Amino acid sequence: MTFLNFFISGISLGSIYAIIALGYTMVYGIAKMLNFAHGDVIMVGAYVCFYAVSRYNLNPFLGVIIAMFLCTVLGILVERFAYKPLRQAPSLAVLITAIGMSYFLQNTALLLWSSNPKVFPSIIGRGSFKLFDGNLSVSHITVLTISVCIVIMIVLSLFIGKTKLGKAMRACSEDKGAAQLMGINVNATISMTFAIGSGLAAIAGALLCSAYPTLMPTTGALPGIKAFTAAVFGGIGSIPGAFLGGLMLGVIEIFAKAYISSQLSDAVVFAVLIIVLLVKPAGLLGKSIQEKV
DSSP states (O other), X not given: OHHHHHHHHHHHHHHHHHHHHHHHHHHHHHHOOOOTTHHHHHHHHHHHHHHHHHTTOOOHHHHHHHHHHHHHHHHHHHIIIIIGGGXXXXXXXXXXXXXXXXXXXXXXXXXXXXXXXXXXXXXXXSOEEEETTTTEEEEHXXXXXXXXXXXXXXXXXXXXXXXXXXXXXXXXXXXXXXXXXXXOOHHHHHHHHHHHHHHXXXXXXXXXXXXXXXXXXXXXHHHHHHHHHXXXXXXXXXXXXXXXXXXHHHHHHHHHHHHTOTXXXXXXXXXXXXXXXXXXXXXXXXXXXXXXX
């Protein structure tokens, strides 16, 4: 049962990466930019949820909803003031701005909440289910994390495929100029993409800190990088690719920690990514696009 325990833990961790990666892949797919501040939005959402639950004694799920709302507003503000003025700027300028915004959010959190680690209260308790006569233990937060990830994946796919706003997002992804000529408000569509991604980041922050209950201003940095890796792994710009990449990344990381070395697990993850991209540069579910010169 040890193997199965590791596999379930990997799926749980991968589900968190997948939720974060969905935010990355949506922003890249539509705005064609990498929002490296996304990982720090996770941290902000976790802090909001922490204070809502521990200081104001609110229901944990209400705390998550408040965190989603505030992170959604934060995502819109970041896009409006940091990225929108650079819409026509070179990609390097946007990348540097994204890194700067990441450090800005981290240092603001450091000033507001200090660097002392906080113990995050689980949003669903620390209980577990016992299966196979007690040989297999699955925590409640693991079941919740996997379930939430699947629900988000299904709802987001239906939203992108069936709704008017989702179709506008796909049109902007294909050709912003043509979409604007067809009457689509490109700026509003991009802002909505940031809003959705930031709301998902708040959910991911609460789930991440419930599973690994240590909260610091740098909490979202490494998971954000790994989720970006998952998005590239699955094919950045592809929602199913982000989902698949996140799950696979989580499983690889947990098995690497269990059977190789906990110190080398990150190296193994990135080595697998390099091998996959050498074989399939667009990622597992990504599509290669030929550009005319």
